[in-house]
Amino acid sequence: MRRSDLGEFEEVVLLAVAALSPGAYSVIIAEELEHETGNSVSTGAVHAALQRLEQKGYLTSHLGEATAERGGRRKRLFTVTALGGRILQDVRAVRNRLWDRILPNIRLEWS
Amino acid sequence: MPCLYKQTNKTMTPPRLADRLLRLFCAPHLHEEVLGDLHERYVVRAKRSGVAKARKRYWLDVAAYIRPEFIKRRPQEYPNPTNMTMLRNYLKIAFRNLARQKGYSFINIGGLAVGMAVAMLIGLWIYDELTFDTYHKNYDRIAQVMQTQTINGNTSTFAAIPIPLAAELRTKYGDNFKHVVLSSWAEGHLLSFGNKKFWRVGNYIEPEAPDMFSLKMLKGTKSGLQEPYSIMISESVARAFFGTADPLGKLIKIDNQFAVKVTGVYEDLPYNTRFNNLEYMVPWQVNVAIRDWVKNSQQKWDNNSFQIYVQLADKVDLDQVSAKIKDAKLANAGKEQAKFKPEIFLQPMRNWHLYSEFKNGVNVGGQIQFVWLFGIIGVFVLLLACINFMNLSTARSEKRAKEVGIRKAVGSVRMQLISQFMSESLLVVCIAFGLALVLVQLILPYFNEVAAKQMTLLWSTPVFWLLGIGFTLLTGLIAGSYPALYLSAFQPLKVLKGTFRVGRFASLPRQVLVVVQFTVSVTLIIGTIIVFRQIQFAKNRPIGYSRSGLLYVQTTTPEIHNHFDAFRAELIQSGAVSEIAESESPLTGIWTVNGGFDWDGKDPDQQPDFAVIGVTHDFGKTIGWQFKEGRDFSKKFGTDSTAMVINEAAAKFMGLKEPVGKIIREGDLRYKIVGVIKDMVMESPYEPARQTLFYISRFPSNFVNIRINPNLNASEAVSKIGAIYQKYAPSTLFDYKFADQEYAKKFAVEERIGTLASFFAVLAIFISCLGLFGLASYVAEQRTKEIGVRKVLGASILNVWSLLSKDFVVLIIIAFCIAAPIAWYFLGNWLQKYQYRTELSWWIFAGTGAGALFITLLTVSFQSLKAALVNPVKSLRSE
Numbered sequence: 001m002r003r004s005d006l007g008e009f010e011e012v013v014l015l016a017v018a019a020l021s022p023g024a025y026s027v028i029i030a031e032e033l034e035h036e037t038g039n040s041v042s043t044g045a046v047h048a049a050l051q052r053l054e055q056k057g058y059l060t061s062h063l064g065e066a067t068a069e070r071g072g073r074r075k076r077l078f079t080v081t082a083l084g085g086r087i088l089q090d091v092r093a094v095r096n097r098l099w100d101r102i103l104p105n106i107r108l109e110w111s
Numbered sequence: 112m113p114c115l116y117k118q119t120n121k122t123m124t125p126p127r128l129a130d131r132l133l134r135l136f137c138a139p140h141l142h143e144e145v146l147g148d149l150h151e152r153y154v155v156r157a158k159r160s161g162v163a164k165a166r167k168r169y170w171l172d173v174a175a176y177i178r179p180e181f182i183k184r185r186p187q188e189y190p191n192p193t194n195m196t197m198l199r200n201y202l203k204i205a206f207r208n209l210a211r212q213k214g215y216s217f218i219n220i221g222g223l224a225v226g227m228a229v230a231m232l233i234g235l236w237i238y239d240e241l242t243f244d245t246y247h248k249n250y251d252r253i254a255q256v257m258q259t260q261t262i263n264g265n266t267s268t269f270a271a272i273p274i275p276l277a278a279e280l281r282t283k284y285g286d287n288f289k290h291v292v293l294s295s296w297a298e299g300h301l302l303s304f305g306n307k308k309f310w311r312v313g314n315y316i317e318p319e320a321p322d323m324f325s326l327k328m329l330k331g332t333k334s335g336l337q338e339p340y341s342i343m344i345s346e347s348v349a350r351a352f353f354g355t356a357d358p359l360g361k362l363i364k365i366d367n368q369f370a371v372k373v374t375g376v377y378e379d380l381p382y383n384t385r386f387n388n389l390e391y392m393v394p395w396q397v398n399v400a401i402r403d404w405v406k407n408s409q410q411k412w413d414n415n416s417f418q419i420y421v422q423l424a425d426k427v428d429l430d431q432v433s434a435k436i437k438d439a440k441l442a443n444a445g446k447e448q449a450k451f452k453p454e455i456f457l458q459p460m461r462n463w464h465l466y467s468e469f470k471n472g473v474n475v476g477g478q479i480q481f482v483w484l485f486g487i488i489g490v491f492v493l494l495l496a497c498i499n500f501m502n503l504s505t506a507r508s509e510k511r512a513k514e515v516g517i518r519k520a521v522g523s524v525r526m527q528l529i530s531q532f533m534s535e536s537l538l539v540v541c542i543a544f545g546l547a548l549v550l551v552q553l554i555l556p557y558f559n560e561v562a563a564k565q566m567t568l569l570w571s572t573p574v575f576w577l578l579g580i581g582f583t584l585l586t587g588l589i590a591g592s593y594p595a596l597y598l599s600a601f602q603p604l605k606v607l608k609g610t611f612r613v614g615r616f617a618s619l620p621r622q623v624l625v626v627v628q629f630t631v632s633v634t635l636i637i638g639t640i641i642v643f644r645q646i647q648f649a650k651n652r653p654i655g656y657s658r659s660g661l662l663y664v665q666t667t668t669p670e671i672h673n674h675f676d677a678f679r680a681e682l683i684q685s686g687a688v689s690e691i692a693e694s695e696s697p698l699t700g701i702w703t704v705n706g707g708f709d710w711d712g713k714d715p716d717q718q719p720d721f722a723v724i725g726v727t728h729d730f731g732k733t734i735g736w737q738f739k740e741g742r743d744f745s746k747k748f749g750t751d752s753t754a755m756v757i758n759e760a761a762a763k764f765m766g767l768k769e770p771v772g773k774i775i776r777e778g779d780l781r782y783k784i785v786g787v788i789k790d791m792v793m794e795s796p797y798e799p800a801r802q803t804l805f806y807i808s809r810f811p812s813n814f815v816n817i818r819i820n821p822n823l824n825a826s827e828a829v830s831k832i833g834a835i836y837q838k839y840a841p842s843t844l845f846d847y848k849f850a851d852q853e854y855a856k857k858f859a860v861e862e863r864i865g866t867l868a869s870f871f872a873v874l875a876i877f878i879s880c881l882g883l884f885g886l887a888s889y890v891a892e893q894r895t896k897e898i899g900v901r902k903v904l905g906a907s908i909l910n911v912w913s914l915l916s917k918d919f920v921v922l923i924i925i926a927f928c929i930a931a932p933i934a935w936y937f938l939g940n941w942l943q944k945y946q947y948r949t950e951l952s953w954w955i956f957a958g959t960g961a962g963a964l965f966i967t968l969l970t971v972s973f974q975s976l977k978a979a980l981v982n983p984v985k986s987l988r989s990e
Contacts, residue, residue, distance in 0.1 A: 026144075027151045043148045044175025051180055066147075069154040073147030 005056065006087060009067040014058055014088060018080045025064065025075045026050060050078055058084030112285025112348070124165055124774075125153040129173045137176060138184045195600050198534060205535040218219060219503045220543050222881040223586070224556075225494020227547035229874050231579075233489030234559055235551075235566045243383045243464040248325035249422055252289070254429060255456035256280070256419040258440060259472040261452045262718045269470035271415035274408050277441050278309065280421070287432045290422040292317045293395050297320065297388060300667055301843050303364045304352045310846045311348055313391035315398035319504035321377065330359055331375030336394045340346065342371040344391045349376045365393070367842040369401060382565050385463055404445045412444035421457065433457040447844075450718075482862070488871050491631055495878050497590050498624050501694060504536065505592040505886040515598050516606035528599035536591025544583040561866045563859075566935065621886045622922055628879035629671040629926030629963060632932070635872035636959045637934040642865040646858050646944065648949040654854070655791030656698070657735035660819040661699055661850040663828070670840040673809040675727070678839045682817070687831035688742075689820045693812035696722075699853040701793055701801060702813070707802075710765055710774045721761060723802045731756070733790075733818045734850075741771040743785030752807050754780040759790050775804070782806060796857050797945040817847075818921045819850050823847075880970045883919065887974035891915060899986035908979045915975035916968060923967045927960045 005016070016032055017024040026047045033041045053059045064077040080088070130146065137145055155725055156165035209216040244250060246340045256276065259268045295315040302311050314320075318336035321343060326333065335343050349358045362370045371393055380387050398405050410416040420630055423429060433456045440453040444814075454472070465849045468477040513856035515528060523531075559566055569575040670676055676692065682688040696702040701722040708719040728751070731743040739759060744751050755775060762770045782804075782888060819828040833845040898911055906914075935951060942948040 026148050027155070031155065040884065042172050042175035043152055044172060044178065044181075047148065048178050048180055063144075063229045067151070069151045070147035071150050073143045073150070074146055075151075102306065108958075 006091065007049075008050050009045070010053055011088075011091060012034075014053055014080065014084060017050075017053075017078050018088060020087070021023060021079055022077070024078050027075070033047060050076075053084070054078070057081060058087060113134065115327065125150060125169045129170055133176060135171050137181050140185045140892070141181055143209075145382045147159035148172065159980065161887050172341045173302075174200060174379045186747035196410035196618060197531075201531045201534045202538060204531075205538050208511075208535075209539070212504070215503060216539075217560065218881050218884060219500055220539055220546065222878055223540065223590075224550060224557065226493045226499075226545035227543055227582075227586075228550040229871070230489045230493040230582075231547060231551045232493075232554065233485050234578075235555075235568070236558075236562060236564065237482055237486055237489075238477060238569075239564055239566050240465065244460050246384050246596055246952075247460065247661060248324065252423045253323065253460040254401065254421050254433075255460075255463065256421060256436075257456055257457070257458045258415070259452075259454045259469070260561055261472075262720065266472040268472055269415070270418055270458075272417055272419045272455075273412045273414050273440070273444075275410055275412055275705055276440055279443060280392060280419070281435065284432070284439070284455075286426050287424055287435065288421045289317045290323045290420075290425050292320050292323060292422075293924045294418045294420060295395075295398055296418065301366050302348070302352075302391065303367065303842065304361060307352055308844055309348070309351055310844050311390040313387050313393065314389060315395050317532070318394050320392060320420075321743050322373070323420065325379075327378040330357070331373075333375070335374030338372065338374055338398060339394065340369070340371045341374040342391055343375040343377060344381045344392050345377055346372060348371075348390050367759045368395075368668070371397070387830055391877055394423060411446055412440065420745060429459055433872075438614045452664055464573055480703065482690070485867070485871075488635075488875075490873060492871070492878060493586075493876070495628050495631070495882065497586055497623075499878060499882045499885060500536075500539075500586075500590045501593045502621050502624060502882060502889075504590070505716055506932050511598055512601055515564055515601050516603040519601075519603035520607065526597045528965045529595045532595035532598060532816070533588065533591045536594065538586035540590065544579065545549070548951075558870075561863065563863060563869065599626065621882075621889065622918075623923050625879070625882055625886055626926045626929070628875070628882050629923055629967075630930045632875040632879045633927055633959055633963050634934045634937075635868060635875050636937060636962065637930070639865060639869040639872045639954060640955050640959065641934075641938045641942070641949070642861060642952065644866055644949045644955070646861045646865060648795040649947060650858065652792060652796060652947060653789075654796075655736060655789045658851040658854060659827065661698070661734060661816065662819065662827075662832065663694075663816045663846045664836070664845060664847045665697070665814055666840070666843070668840060668843055669811040670843065671836070673865075674839055678835070680727075681835055682832060685835060686829050687823055687828040688817055689861050690729055690733040690818045692733040692829050693727045694730055694814050694816055695725040695808060695810075695812050696793070697814050697848075697853070697856070698734060698850050699793060701803070704801075705777075707777055710767075710773060711957070712764075712766060715948060720802075722803040724803060724805050725810065725812060726805050728807065730805070730816065733816050734791075735818075737789045739767075739787045739789055741784070744805075750783070751785065752783045752809075753780070753782050754807065756786045756788060756805040757784055757802060758788050758803045760800045761804060762787050764802040791855075796854075797944055797947050876966065883967060883970045884974065887915070887919065887971045890918070890973045891978035895978065898981070900975070901981035902979075902983040903987070908976070911979035912972065913973050915969050915978060919967055919971045924960075924963055927963060931956050931960070 012033065013029060016029045020028055020032060026043045028040045030043045031048045033039075033046070034052075050059060050061070054061055058081055059077045059078045059083055061076050063074045065072045066072050128150075133146065133149070134142060146757065149169065152172060153165050153169050156168055209220075247253060255270055256272055257268060258265055258272060262266075274293065277291055280291050294317070297312050297314055299310055299312045303308050316336075318334065320326075321328070321333040321336065326343075328351075329346055331343070331860050335341055342365075343361075344352075344358065352358065353361065358373045359377055360374045363373060364370050380389060399409065400406075423432060423735065424902070436455050436457070439455045441449060444453060462474070464477075465478050465479040465482065468475050471689060518531075546570070555566065558564075635662060666672070668776050672693065679691050684692055701724070703723050704720055705719045705723045706718060707987070708721060713719065726744075728744045728746050741756075744754060744756065757765075757770060767773055770784050770787055773784050775784065791803075793801060793803075794801065817832060819825060819832075823831075829847065832847075836845040894915070898906075898914075901911060901914075934956070939951060942951070
């Protein structure tokens with residue numbers, strides 16, 4: 001199965017790209033993840049994950065516009081491909097099925 | 112890289128060092144997005160939690176990019192031409208450049224080739240000098256025994272040794288030596304076998320010699336001299352006598368007096384050994400047996416007439432042995448000799464050739480000075496040639512600048528340009544090396560003649576090739592480095608836009624170079640002139656007798672002496688000869704120096720050493736000596752058999768005001784001085800004449816001196832004399848020498864130095880002129896536009912010419928001011944060596960300076976006139 005080559009961090013990054021589309025690039029992804037998880041996330045880690053996902057064909061990228069904060073440098077914007085979307089759905093389906101099988105009394109014990 | 116926001120808000124800048132670090136490790140194609148991300152994040156952080164925190168975090172963020180996917184460089188987008196393709200292109204361009212500027216190429220390659228050729232010649236010469244005597248296997252262990260003596264306050268050093276010293280060394284100091292070998296000096300004798308007669312030079316020497324000197328035996332064994340009355344001959348002597356027949360066991364007669372048996376033939380010794388003229392060896396015992404004076408000297412410590420060579424025992428230190436045997440003579444020679452403070456020491460073989468001069472008992476070098484001198488000159492000439500090469504290359508840089516600009520614009524990186532110029536200079540250097548080899552091959556015969564050597568190019572020696580090629584590569588790299596680094600650093604934009612200009616001081620190194628070159632050249636020219644003037648000075652010295660048409664023959668058999676009167680009468684009757692006489696020493700040397708003379712008024716401390724020459728009555732008339740006082744020997748006075756003629760130096764030495772009529776005593780003998788002659792130059796023409804006594808000899812003399820009838824031409828006279836000579840001495844050779852030719856040989860060393868010095872001076876000038884030419888053309892090119900403008904504004908050709916030449920004149924004057932004191936100092940020192948010496952006149956310096964200036968103007972004018980004659984329209988059109 002394809003899913004085996006999707007790491008946990010990569011999955012989160014892929015999700016973030018989907019959520020932040022169409023303006024997803026490493027800085028806002030890192031900020032978003034930091035905000036959501038509370039852990040510090042470096043752009044380096046995100047960028048590396050993005051590169052890997054692009055290599056696997058889950059993402060495509062193009063260079064966007066330059067801004068003053070970036071010292072006049074352009075940013076690389078990412079969008080999820082159809083393959084990427086399907087994979088996300090697959091992952092989610094697996095998880096949902098598993099969630100659904102957890103007995104309600106056990107769920108109660110956790111909360 | 113332009114950065115707008117950096118200038119607007121300085122505190123908003125992230126740490127620059129971190130950026131720089133990132134640029135180092137991060138792949139270049141990712142720089143833009145990565146740096147952009149980092150900076151943007153930084154701004155976000157700075158707004159949220161302050162600049163200080165953001166800066167700290169920034170470092171961590173940068174560190175997070177240390178991952179293989181960011182470090183890995185992207186493969187080149189465009190196809191990379193292979194190195195071979197590029198190299199082919201470089202070579203093509205190089206050849207096109209060489210072909211397009213033929214004049215420059217010729218100067219560039221020619222100059223370098225000449226410099227290399229000179230370096231090679233000098234290298235060969237030095238190699239030859241340093242390998243002198245290394246033919247002998249025991250090179251490191253052989254030494255000659257020498258002694259110093261102090262007479263009348265002068266300490267002199269010489270190789271002449273008394274015979275009993277050998278026995279002393281063997282018995283008392285035997286442990287230190289493997290061999291102790293007594294030898295005579297190299298003597299010429301008449302060897303004959305059947306009808307064949309040859310005059311050959313050889314030694315009486317003890318039988319261990321062939322072993323000690325590791326002679327290569329072609330026939331017989333090294334112990335051949337153990338046999339009494341034997342002879343070993345060199346290969347060439349063997350061939351002359353016996354052709355292809357076996358020489359062993361044949362009997363050769365020496366001077367027609369006694370026969371010796373050939374017991375060995377050895378390979379001819381190479382010319383760069385001390386014994387290169389050792390054509391035969393006869394056992395020492397023969398010398399003792401046939402000559403009474405040698406026999407009588409066997410126990411005489413005061414007869415310094417022999418040589419001793421030793422080979423050290425293994426593991427013995429030469430200096431220690433030398434110190435040990437210091438008093439070997441003093442302890443045995445008795446009181447009479449102790450006055451001279453004789454000290455014995457060993458002169459090792461490796462010093463024989465290069466360190467042969469002694470002054471006041473101290474070794475002061477010798478030939479080694481010339482090895483150093485020529486070595487330094489060689490390095491200089493080569494260096495000058497290399498720097499010239501670099502200069503000419505950079506001077507043309509502006510012509511190549513456009514090419515560099517285009518190459519850079521179409522994508523050449525700096526490394527490629529560097530390798531282009533390197534390969535170009537290597538190509539040129541390789542051509543120069545090939546040319547240099549050809550040049551050396553062509554010059555070598557002439558150089559050999561001048562340097563009195565038989566050097567060959569060492570084609571088959573790997574070391575030679577290694578040195579040659581290594582040196583070529585080195586020169587290529589050094590010479591190519593400047594243009595390569597300099598030209599490749601041009602900015603393409605500036606070059607192509609035409610705003611490219613070389614700095615004000617770009618020509619400074621070139622100017623320094625010209626000064627150095629001309630300093631060397633001027634020094635060499637002054638040196639050459641002084642050397643030749645010194646030779647001329649000595650040649651012009653009055654020699655005290657008449658040389659023209661005077662010849663002498665060495666006789667080793669008494670045949671002529673025994674019938675001398677008849678011989679003389681017949682010669683004079685033949686009309687070929689005007690006078691003839693015998694003498695003990697040749698006219699061009701003094702063979703006997705004796706002490707033990709006494710006279711009234713002699714200072715008891717004065718050591719009475721005189722050159723003593725036995726002659727016959729007509730000697731004076733034959734050679735034409737000139738009287739200052741008194742009269743010549745005459746047969747009319749019976750008492751003349753105990754008369755003496757002395758020279759001026761002797762009269763002065765003895766302190767006699769009116770020498771004629773005074774008595775000189777030698778033991779029981781009493782001689783009356785009948786005449787005083789003007790000093791004759793018999794030994795070195797640079798030294799004052801030695802105090803000399805002439806007396807009437809009763810013994811068979813060594814030389815027959817003959818004055819040719821001046822009305823006859825020389826060759827005709829010689830053939831007539833030869834016939835009569837052979838009639839009286841049929842068993843000998845008529846081996847005559849002309850006095851003037853022998854005298855001229857005294858100048859050989861100085862003439863050789865003079866010729867070599869002039870050879871190098873010419874080359875130095877040549878190479879200097881190349882450098883000058885390069886600089887002049889560079890300047891002319893630089894100022895083309897200026898000259899154009901000046902001409903438009905009305906400058907005459909003369910104006911332009913003087914404008915361009917002025918700078919060079921200043922350089923030459925500076926060079927001259929440096930060179931003159933250097934030359935004055937060194938040549939002054941050199942002349943100190945000579946008692947009779949020329950002066951360092953100011954006009955030599957002035958003349959040389961003027962000459963250098965003239966050559967400079969000539970060289971520079973070629974370029975400056977060319978620049979001045981150019982139509983200003985042409986030079987200004989391109990604006």
